[in-house]
Amino acid sequence: MKKSKVLLGAAATLVIMSLVAGCGSGEKTAAQPQAGQQQAAGHAGHSQTMPKEDPMPFMKDMDKALQDAVKQVKAGQTMEAQKSAGQLVSTTEKVMPHMMDDALKDNLRKAAADIKDSVNSGKADPNALEGKMKAMQELMKQTTAHLQSMSH
Ligand SMILES: [Cu+2]
Known part of the structure; x- marks a missing residue:
């Protein structure tokens, strides 16, 4: 018993x-295919992890902040230029969660930080800054095309 x-x-x-x-x-x-599904959805369109907002207006803000910063540096308006450069970095950060291309993301973030640093140094060479602006505008063009490839 x-x-x-x-x-x-x-x-x-x-x-x-x-x-x-x-x-x-x-x-x-069960968890593995779920992660795969999320990745696939992210490549196909607006990922669920993204904020529910249209990033296109941020691109316009970014462009305006960039042009303002360069204009203000050229005009010797250091304080205003620094404010615009801060705006440039913060609008760039707003677009980051919508980007699926890590290399482009990294380049865009670096370009904005580089411009901010050079404006904040207070002795930015206007010609060098103009070159940085053109480089960043090229990245912004790529970013806009990248964002348009997703549905928002
Ligand atoms: Cu998005």
Whole structure:
């Protein structure tokens, strides 16, 4: 009697253990295709992880802040130029969550930070700054095309 109870108990433990293990592995395999689906959705269009907003107005703000900063540096309006450069970086950050191209994202962020640093140094060479502006505008063109390839 006692022996069979122990055996039953052991069998029950085994069943529970295999159920738990089965559950665990089931969860793992279920999680993997989910991650794949999310990636696929991100490439096809506006990802669910993105803020629900149209990033295009940010691109306009970015362009305006960039042109203002360069204009103000040229006019010797250092304080205003620094404000515009700050605006440039913050609008760039707003667009970041909508971008799926990591290289482009990185380049755009670096271009904005570079311009801000040079404006904040207070001794930005207007000609060098103009070159940086053109480089950033080229990246912005690519970014706009990239954002338009997604549905927002
Ligand atoms: Cu988006």
